[in-house]
Amino acid sequence: MGETKLMNRNFEKFRLFACMGLLGLIAAGITLRFTKITQNQFFYYDEGLYLEHNIDFLYYLQHHPPDTLKQLGRYLQVSAHMALADTKVLWFFLCDLRAYLVGADAWYFTRLLSAIFGSLTVLVLYRFARRFYDSRWVGLFSAALLSIFPSHLYYSRLGMQEALSTFCFLLGFYFYVIPKKFGWRTFLSSFFFMLAYFTNYRLVVIPILVGFCEFYTFLRLKQFPDVRKYVWNTLGFVTLVFWVGSIDSGQHFAVILPWMWHQTNLAEKEAFHWYNLLSYPYFTFRLESLFFGLFFWANFYHVLKKRWYLLYPFFQVCFQMLLFSFPEEKGARYVCVVYPFMAMAAAACIAQLFEDQKNRLIGQVALALGVGLLVGSLAGKSWAIAHAKSEYREAMEYLTRIDKNIKLVSSQKWVMDLYVENPNNVQDLPHTFPQMLGMFSRGYRYLVLDPQTYISWGKNEIRFNPELDNYVAFVVNEVRPIKTFPHFNEVLLERFVLEHNENLVRSIQFLKLAKEHEFGKIRIYDMAPMIENIMKLMVIQNSQANKPQPNSPQPSSIEKPKK
Known part of the structure; x- marks a missing residue:
């Protein structure tokens, strides 16, 4: 310009x-x-989730590498079809490429x-x-x-x-904005927008964002928007999305549409605050x-x-x-x-x-x-x-030194199970105490809590509520951990909280309390004494509940209502 x-x-x-x-x-x-x-x-459970996507197939590829280009093509075709069954198609496909290049465990x-x-x-x-x-x-x-x-x-x-979605998104806008007139770059823009969508399904709103670009140009230049360019770009984007998404009888849409509907319903859960x-x-x-x-x-x-x-x-x-x-x-x-x-x-x-x-x-x-x-x-x-670091690996190394085949429950299962030979030895933290007893009876002996606890186990299902729910609150407040790790420093915890922000005021208040209450730590508990303490508390609470109160009125002494 x-x-x-x-x-x-x-x-x-x-x-x-x-x-x-x-x-x-x-x-x-x-x-x-x-x-x-x-x-x-x-740092996030999503990272572990992506790495364990189709892990059995990746191990198969690692032990049975393709001998010919034709076989490689078939393997890649299978990888593509499996990625289409998930929400972030392109990212899952690229993640699975490690089995061909550096190994499934890289x-x-x-x-x-x-x-x-x-x-x-x-x-x-x-x-x-x-x-x-x-x-x-x-x-x-x-x-x-x-x-x-x-x-x-x-x-x-x-x-x-x-990072990938940002790269594709920027290229899409580059090929849309820089050529002022309609041309072949308009369709190249559609292609990169399609890649951005298959990396992050929330970018289904790309036509709205491109529409704003045209609207701004109209306001600035006082010229009628280039409707032909916008329409062809949007048609190209929609056509490519539906063409790729319809492969395998549209299994991508069978997965993504219910998930989008679920996300829409979640928007009604949190009351609107200006x-x-x-x-x-x-x-x-x-x-x-x-x-x-x-x-x-x-x-x-x-x-x-x-x-x-x-x-x-x-x-x-x-x-x-x-x-x-x-x-x-x-x-x-x-x-x-x-x-x-x-x-x-x-x-x-x-x-x-x-x-x-x-x-x-x-x-x-x-x-x-x-x-x-x-x-x-x-x-x-x-x-x-x-230079920031998490300490999930250090926590697992500490536990495996106690027992190589140790079994535990964790609020961050998808990351911690990357560091054990048998991922089934790490399970999600149960939400109720009876479920916890069930895990203990199956040989799970340790409990690990991390900052994820304040997302998924907040009281009344409120994210970043300093008060936790059910037995987890008692564990944090009353039970001494056998080992703690500093884990998230101030910079990482700040990003972790604002990355999952639902209510700005509550998130800020949580961060203000973080240092005093050590919300960024990893805490490891021995389940046996922990369960014993919880059982004792339950006995005390039951005995107090059944004990008659000295000042409570007897049924016979309750005054009848006057006529």
């Missing part, structure tokens, strides 16, 4: 310094994505995929921002901000699909940094100045935030696909502010100081994320 060529002037004054600095940030951010990436560090493979696609997203963003703003410096600055963007780096290190509309704006300050939040929302200054040519990425992010503020869960990952747009919006805002201060030395110095604080705060958080 021609209006933004002015942004090049200030950067040209310090061309060598600016270029080396921005390229250095990009290199550092990509390096952090791959730092210790092959260590089997996992748990780090999913994290490596995320690091690769996260790094590629940084490079695509440079191209997108450069073409969109007609400025290589804004392109470099956008890519540099995304490379050290804490949340994007975080998802680029998880064994989850967010303050939850502030969840995603709050995340820009807390999960990224105070200075990023200030520079991102400073785009409202450009709104007042009516600089509409700058503001499409900003409003695209705002629209996404609003759209995903109404489901039951307002998790940070639901806006991860627009992180590149957030980086673009902040970079363009800063570049234009520099242009506004071109004749004011004090203004330029103050702005440069602010940018330095922005980069430092983002880099500091990203460094902390890249």
